[in-house]
Structures are given as structure tokens and as C-alpha cells.
Amino acid sequence: MKELERAWRWREERGLFGELQALRVFHGPGEGGKELRAFAIDRFGGHYWVTQWERAAGGGVPAKILDFLRARGAASVVTLSRPEQGVPEEPQVLLGEPPEGRFTVKEPGLKFHVQMLKARHPGLFLDHAPLRQWLFRRARGWRVLNTFSYTGSLSVAAGAGGAAHVTTLDLAKPAIQWAEQNWALNGLASESARFIAGDVFEWLPRLRREGKLFDCVILDPPSFSRGKKGSFSTAKDLKKLHAEAMALLAPGGVLVTSINSAQISWSRYEADVLSAARECRREFEILSRIDLPETFPTRLGSEEDRYLKGWILRARQ
Ligand SMILES: C[S@@+](CC[C@H](N)C(=O)[O-])C[C@H]1O[C@@H](n2cnc3c(N)ncnc32)[C@H](O)[C@@H]1O
Known part of the structure; x- marks a missing residue:
């Protein structure tokens, strides 16, 4: 004990x-x-x-x-x-x-x-609590795109932090409905939100065709998923995903990128993000690194237990 x-x-x-x-x-x-x-x-x-x-x-x-x-x-x-x-x-x-x-x-x-029953997850990822607080403190005035949103907790954090508009996108319709419920629970206005049940690989190009630009794009994909546009895996699709997201970023915009995978190393992940940036002719500054928070401690010498990785990046132009 x-x-x-x-x-x-x-x-x-x-x-x-x-x-x-x-x-x-x-x-x-x-x-x-x-x-x-x-x-x-x-x-x-x-x-x-x-x-x-x-x-x-x-x-x-x-x-x-x-x-x-x-x-x-x-x-x-x-x-x-x-x-x-x-x-x-x-x-x-x-x-x-x-x-x-x-x-x-x-x-x-x-x-x-x-939700504790009839669900495979309670609906809130606690390892992202620091990222929610970061968005809550920093998102004032931003146009935000939150992809792989699940129940929209990062959208809520940005919205409650004063974001001008938040677009929330997830493949699963029940997750999007839950995200809408979370948005309303925080007393946020429906006019400052758009909820889309759809595949990122269909919607990122579509938002681009609509001429949309965002001050902040959030990418938090699972290790593997199967959508309408085929399957996604962090092992093969990180570069493509980041290139699509970077094309939607306004000058000086912030890209929040996070993965949940012990198998992908920091250096491999960085190489994919960098290669996407080069393809889009963008340069980024690291504002901070996303890592497991202090309430998820791991043993020194067990780097493989630190599955959560990512960066908060700011486009230089
Ligand atoms: C790890 S969760 C994201 C957690 C979320 N960012 C949060 O903070 O709660 C992954 C989500 O990605 C969604 N997803 C998986 N493949 C997708 C795709 N191709 N397009 C859009 N969403 C997808 C899943 O439905 C799931 O809700």
C-alpha cells in the first residue's frame, strides 16, 4: 500500500x-x-x-x-x-x-x-491536461482547428481561453456529439464553433479549397486507424498529415503536434515533421515540448514508457 x-x-x-x-x-x-x-x-x-x-x-x-x-x-x-x-x-x-x-x-x-460505464475510455485523456491549460492561457483571439478531436477537450480549452472560432474534427460521430456537449457544458457560443464528423485526409484538403487559414492547428492522431480514405498509421503517414496541416496554418500560426506511440522515436518523429515543413517551405520554432506530465511519472532508464511525444511549434512566416 x-x-x-x-x-x-x-x-x-x-x-x-x-x-x-x-x-x-x-x-x-x-x-x-x-x-x-x-x-x-x-x-x-x-x-x-x-x-x-x-x-x-x-x-x-x-x-x-x-x-x-x-x-x-x-x-x-x-x-x-x-x-x-x-x-x-x-x-x-x-x-x-x-x-x-x-x-x-x-x-x-x-x-x-x-462516462464510467459502457465506454472503452472515460472520454478525457488526463495526460493532455497541461496542453489544455496551455491552450486555455494562450488561445485568445485564435482561429483554431482541432483534428483527431475525440470528445473535444482541447477545443473546449481553446474556446474557454477566448479563441475567436474553433473547428473540431473527428472521424467518429459519437465523439463529435460528445464534443458538442462539452462545448455547451462550458457555456461557449455555438456561433464560434464548427463540428465536423469526417476523415482528416478528406477534410484538410477540403478546408484548404474553402480558403480557410487557422492561427492554430492541433494534430493528435492515434497510432493506427481506419477511415473512409483508407488507413492511417503514425509509422507511415506522419509526414503527409503534417504537410496537409501546415498548408492550413496562417503566417506565424501555431502547430500543436502530439503522438501517442512508444514505437516512434523522437528523432524519427522530428525527421517526419521537418520533412513536411521543407515540402511546404515553412520554418518552425519550438515553443515547447509535449511530454508525459508529472502525474504520469516513469522510471529513469525506461524511456520506452514515455509514449506521449510532441511539440508546440510556431511558424516563422
Ligand atoms: C488519441 S484520440 C485523440 C484525443 C484528443 N486529441 C483529446 O485530447 O482528447 C484519437 C481520435 O482520432 C480519431 N480519428 C482516427 N482516425 C481519424 C481520421 N482519419 N480522421 C479523423 N479522426 C480520426 C478517433 O476517432 C479518435 O477520437
Whole structure:
């Protein structure tokens, strides 16, 4: 139980627990010993979502996790097994009664709808919390294009931060509907938003033909997906994707690019982005690097556990 307590206390002492806060309270790859290394615990208000990676297979969720969360007043706990390949199963309830439908959680200045049941993900990626705060602080006045938006959390962050207009694009219609719900939840005006259920490889050229330019384009693709325009994979399509996005960037615009892949190295990723920039005759400055946040610690010497990579880039012209 020591490692769970240590992780909890570290966050508590730094004031990371707020009312209805969404927060990773334990990240096994960095904070766990042998038994808990393949587990992560996310808090959504009083409800908890325990992820177990396949590496933990067989054992299920150890009683020490449940005892720990029970002692901290958990209203409910669900768990989801995430295989390294393929689609995970639905979450299983381990404790209490999670809400049937969506409910509201918070990050500073922002609200989101999450869901604990009948979903393969609660609807909010907690590793992108710092990026949401960055957009919230910086997006004032921007025309933003958020692609691979999922439930639109980055759109909401930009909108709540005063963006002039936000276009939100995702292949999955249910994700776009969820994004619209999140936009409304934050009291944002429908006139300053456009929601598109469609394939990036169809829509990026189409937005270009419409003559659109954006002050900020966000790319956050999955490692692999199959859309109407064929399949996408970070292994083969990063250059093409970045070139399409760069063509939509206004002079001096900001490109937020992030991938979620332990297999693609920083240098390989940088080479693809650079090669796209050269093709588009654009130059970029690095404003900051996107990496796992402090609530997702990993062990020194285990670079392969740092799956989240990216940059916030500003076009020089
Ligand atoms: C990793 S999630 C993005 C997370 C999101 N940026 C956030 O912060 O919550 C990937 C999303 O990309 C979408 N997607 C996958 N292939 C796509 C494509 N070809 N065109 C548009 N969206 C796609 C999926 O439906 C999924 O919602």
C-alpha cells in the first residue's frame, strides 16, 4: 500500500485535488513496485477508473488497490483491461455504483463530461491536461482547428481561453456529439464553433479549397486507424498529415503536434515533421515540448514508457 499512499500524498501536498477534479492519482510504470507496475488509477470526482495493461493479465485488480480507494471514500471503482493490441473490453464495476450516464468533472477553468460505464475510455485523456491549460492561457483571439478531436477537450480549452472560432474534427460521430456537449457544458457560443464528423485526409484538403487559414492547428492522431480514405498509421503517414496541416496554418500560426506511440522515436518523429515543413517551405520554432506530465511519472532508464511525444511549434512566416 506504501506506493499508493506515497503517490497520493505527493499530489495532495501539491494541491492537485480539487472539487470534482479529474486526475491520475497513481501511475504504475513509475510509481508502482513489481505488483502494481501495470496499473494506473484515474480519479473523476469521487469515482475511480483503474486501467490494467495486459502485462498484469491473470491477477485482476489487487485487493490493496480496492482497500486503498475504499479508505479514501471512493463512491465507485471500475476497471478496464487494455490489451497491447486491439480493442479493450468494457469496464467492470468493482466497487459502488458508478453513474449510469455522463457526469461533470473539472480541471482549472474547464468542465468535461465523462462516462464510467459502457465506454472503452472515460472520454478525457488526463495526460493532455497541461496542453489544455496551455491552450486555455494562450488561445485568445485564435482561429483554431482541432483534428483527431475525440470528445473535444482541447477545443473546449481553446474556446474557454477566448479563441475567436474553433473547428473540431473527428472521424467518429459519437465523439463529435460528445464534443458538442462539452462545448455547451462550458457555456461557449455555438456561433464560434464548427463540428465536423469526417476523415482528416478528406477534410484538410477540403478546408484548404474553402480558403480557410487557422492561427492554430492541433494534430493528435492515434497510432493506427481506419477511415473512409483508407488507413492511417503514425509509422507511415506522419509526414503527409503534417504537410496537409501546415498548408492550413496562417503566417506565424501555431502547430500543436502530439503522438501517442512508444514505437516512434523522437528523432524519427522530428525527421517526419521537418520533412513536411521543407515540402511546404515553412520554418518552425519550438515553443515547447509535449511530454508525459508529472502525474504520469516513469522510471529513469525506461524511456520506452514515455509514449506521449510532441511539440508546440510556431511558424516563422
Ligand atoms: C488519441 S484520440 C485523440 C484525443 C484528443 N486529441 C483529446 O485530447 O482528447 C484519437 C481520435 O482520432 C480519431 N480519428 C482516427 N482516425 C481519424 C481520421 N482519419 N480522421 C479523423 N479522426 C480520426 C478517433 O476517432 C479518435 O477520437
